[in-house]
Amino acid sequence: MKHVRTVEDVMTHAVISVDRGTAFKDIVEELRMWNVSALPVLARDGQVVGVVSEADLLLKPQGADTAHDTTAEQLMTRPAVTVTKNAAIAAAARLMARGHLKRLPVVDGQGRLVGVVSRGDLLKVFLRPDEDIGAEIRELIAYRLLPHGPVDVHVHVANGVAYLNGSLPDPAMEDIVVRAAGTVPGVVGVEADFTAPVAA
Structure with a gap:
């Protein structure tokens, strides 16, 4: 990619x-x-x-x-x-x-x-395929922003809009993840719906 x-x-x-x-x-x-x-x-x-x-x-x-x-x-x-x-x-x-x-x-x-x-x-x-944009967002989250801790982030991109959901270990991370996704070239909008991880 x-x-x-x-x-x-x-x-x-x-x-x-x-x-x-x-x-x-x-x-x-x-x-x-x-x-x-x-x-x-x-x-x-x-x-x-x-x-x-x-x-x-x-x-x-x-x-x-x-x-x-x-x-x-x-x-x-x-x-x-x-x-x-x-x-x-x-x-x-x-x-x-x-x-x-x-x-x-x-x-x-x-x-x-x-x-x-x-x-x-x-x-x-803005003509990049949604699949390429989604893959770059996943890589950014997995390897640069959240290298540690229980992270379960799902990414779906449709017409340049990134839809993020899943769970984050700290609610404060949501803003970081949303901002990071918005920096990926080709993203025209970000919508997020995160929850806290379920305690064992």
């Missing part, structure tokens, strides 16, 4: 980019050819130094035809809003929502471009 937890799990690895010296008309051609609305701008070492978008191109200097000598460095928005490949999917979604962004460049620990993630990529987690 593949766990889907980080941006790296859903991002597109093949990325089109431009360098600082790319000319205006070449940027337009790349956007048209690849049917994207923005491109990362890279330094020579592969670090993302900015993003040039369709909106940036529309704001190019006016007057005589300056397109031939206008470059990505002059047009780009900086600093670029990026996300690391190890970032949680939810964190990337919040970053996109705050900035009203459609795509984010994905970088490694040194700020070098390794991919791009779009809104559509982030939404893919």
